[in-house]
Amino acid sequence: MKISIRTKLTASFLAVTFAFILCLSIVSLVAQDLTTTIGQMQEVERKVELASHLQLLVNKLLQPANLYLVTGDIGERDNLDRMISEISVIIKELQKQQGDHEWQILADRVNQDILKLSEMLINVMFIDHPVGNKEAAKLIRKANLFSEGLIEESKKFDSLSGQQMIKMYEIAQSKGTRVRIAYYGTIAMAMLFLALLSFFLSRYINRPIQDLYRGVQLVASGELNHRLSIKTRDEIGELAREFNQMVEAVSDMKKDLDRRLEETWHLAITDALTGLYNHRFCMEKIVEEIRRADRYDRPLSIILADIDSFKHYNDTHGHLRGDDLLRLFGSVMKRQVRDADFVCRIGGEEFVMILPETEGAMAVQIAERLRMAIEQYPFPYQEAQPGGNLTISLGVASYIKGHMDSQKLLKSADDALYQAKREGKNKVVTLT
């Protein structure tokens, strides 16, 4: 199954977004919880405020009646109305507050008591001649006493809301701790997640690209045997697979080319008829070997060989048999020299043997061995040759340092061969 880089990146992006939203929602949920608690705390604070306000208003409720007793002003009755309006608003709000059963009962009781107090005050305020009236004074004292009881009663609101406040405070503290934990936890999680993400990105995108780059560099520098080992199932993996196939093809082509070059090279230096080295190789080799002999101060000899009366054989038995003979000659000669020596056919029936590391005396021995081998070899149709046998003549020349070049060496061997021919063939001659 193929998973493209785009899919990987999209998946990473989605994962990051999802994690981000998750973290945010966790924090916001916890924070919202705290906000709710804070809201509740504000409610409780409102209760405390209301309770203290109530006490104040109970005192104010008494004022018009007290003033009426002093001044006898009937306008104070209107002021009482105003006080009743104010206190009734507070009482209504106290009753509306969310609270436990105890709170509600207390609020209802305080409400009843304030009604009772109001009635008492109204009674006081409709006494016709209040100033100095003993009856009125008695009534107002009663009302004052009653209001003190009422204030004591309403102080219970304080203790109730105070308890609630402490409870809320504790809850808020624990919730605050939870918010902190969620906050730091989220940050830690986010960092962990990012680290994981960067690890995966580098593991599955970055590293394959680096591997690809290094592999391509290696192959480009000529390491055709190198293969990429990227196993990811995305575009990079596909690219690597294709690249490997390409390198395979190039490598095959190069092998083929090398083989062909080898063949061509072989053809270029080989005599087609005998399979020995050809004239060109011979000349190059002699120059090369002279150079080597010079450099390391080593001996070097060459043998020039020529089949005696080959023209006669050719004329008598035809070119095809002449060619067969040349081939046979080649193989016999090759068998007589050492592996390090080079046997070349440089002309029609002329052969050169290059013998590195070989003194003149040794070369003469080799030449003599060769001459004997040919003399004794039962060549086909050799009876028809002059003397009834097929033979060769050989000229041996050794390189003398400082006095010779390749031409002179060959000339010397040629001279020796010429002398051997002149002295009646089937001979080895050396002039050096």
Added chain:
Amino acid sequence: MVLRFLRSSPSRFMIQWLSACAMAIWSTVLCSPALSADEIAIIVNENGPLTHISRAEVRDIYLGEIRFVEGFRIVPLHCPEGPAKHSFLSTIIGLSSKAYKLHWAKKVFQEGLTLPPIKADPSDIVKWVKEQPGGIGYVPKELAEMDRGIRILDTIEIIEH
């Protein structure tokens, strides 16, 4: 000469005293309609829902029994303690001030109603009734007759006591 007279301290005291007296008389005439008016008028908004209500309905409104008419919130208004209010309460409601107050104390603390507001100035009452479709009040008759946008439901005589 005149300036010197005005600057002398006894005359300055006299001027102050005279002006205070004038202001007192003026304000008494203006703000206590009970002294100068024989009748008070019960007024409602001309375009409101209360233009054709009976005395009994006025009573129920002032006792807090009727609070909405045709979807309008009804707000009854009072003037400050005095002969006008006293006459209104005894004629229309049939209760003494004390009994009325006791009634409303129960309404406020037991039923959660709000007290009818008190407006010190009768022209404030007129203004309020003109602006609020559910407004109802009682003012000196001359004041009510002067104004448009309100309707006089009924008039009652002021009972001196």
